[in-house]
Amino acid sequence: MWSDWPVTSPVDPSSPADRTVTPGDTADDPETLRRIAVEVARDAGRLVARRRPEVFGPRGAAADAVQSKSTRTDPVTVVDTEAEHRVRELLRTYRPDDDVLGEEGGGAVRAPSGVRWVVDPIDGTVNFLYGLPAYAVSVAAQVNGTSVAGAVEDVVGRRTYAAARGGGAWVSEDGGDWVRLSVTDVDDVSMALVATGFGYGAARRRRQGEVVSGLLPRVRDLRRVGSAALDLCMVAAGQVDAHFEHGLSPWDWAAGALVAAEAGAVVRTPSPHSRSSDGEVTVAASPGVAAAFSALLDELGALDPIAEDPAR
Known part of the structure; x- marks a missing residue:
């Protein structure tokens, strides 16, 4: 299911003011x-x-x-x-x-x-x-x-x-x-520019290729940048409309997914103790296409995990 991160954030629009951080600062805010x-x-x-x-x-x-x-x-x-x-x-x-x-x-x-x-x-x-x-x-x-x-x-x-x-x-x-940052206002999934990435094992790549084959005719286009963290920030910056990828570990999405969510994206992440081998999917999408994009991924079986190759 989608994470509980908000689609929009009720914040003061003023820019955050950086101050020097001090060693041993125990504040958890x-x-x-x-x-x-x-x-x-x-x-x-x-x-x-x-x-x-x-x-x-x-x-x-x-x-x-x-x-x-x-x-x-x-x-x-x-x-x-x-x-x-x-x-x-x-x-x-x-x-x-x-x-x-x-x-x-x-x-x-x-x-x-x-x-x-x-x-x-x-x-x-x-x-x-x-x-x-x-x-x-x-x-x-x-x-x-x-x-x-x-x-x-x-x-x-x-x-x-x-x-x-x-x-x-x-x-x-x-x-x-x-x-x-703010996500795009696209509201037609066929016009969505989608970022994605691929695993390293042959069996996972083969299944990811099948998903891409089904997805490509139904969206504007796909982009493969090669960094999930930057992909998620590109969703936040409005440079792409959605991102999905199977097999990310927490260090791949922990910061970028928060940036995307705080920019207004609807975000789904794996569990915080998952690893790449589990093959769970990470998704971030502009709210205007999030439901349709999720339904499209579901139709293609892409909301299910794509586990790592059983033997390498």
Whole structure:
């Protein structure tokens, strides 16, 4: 079912005012957590931007810079590991008593009763590896498994997306003023521009291809950017009308889904303790097409999980 995140947020339209976050700040209000998420995501984004030309120079990747994870086509780089280490280091400074769940370093599988930070040091690692300008650092704070604050740092675009629950969704270009985000007002699903992504296992990809084959003639077009966090922020920014993808882990959607919801999208996410192998679907859509888009996905069997390949 759709999440309980609001379609619209009853907030003051004024821009959030950033202040310097202080180490050991124990306040659990979403706005404080948002400021920390922004600070941490921007810092890690600067590291990622600096390290790419150092590690992936004109002669290609340095030795041992890239390894494989779930499949040979699912890479992790030394910069992913370095960026997550930096995020964890900063979070220990700002919030030493909080749990952290990261894509590379792991963490608590079940959401704790307190604050849990959910981190993807580079969302869009394949893009990062190839030098395609669509990868991001994603940092979110969850309470009882629900995202209450988050930031997504578009590393190449030097653009920060951020949200606090009940406070709207915002974007800052190159550290400048915050501008409020709002989803599109499209009301015809046949005119919806839809973003999606694919898994790494052959069987899941085959099923995802079948879904795309059924969907493509019935929407405006599809986009495959290669970063779920940025896809969700694109829904928030009105750059696409909807996003869906099977097999996202919490670090893929924890920040971006909140940004989309706070911008007015109708959002469905997997359970907070799910993993990519479960194959649950994540959906975000502008409210004018959300019901029709959900019905279309249901007709195609795409609201059901697409589990990971049973054997690899």
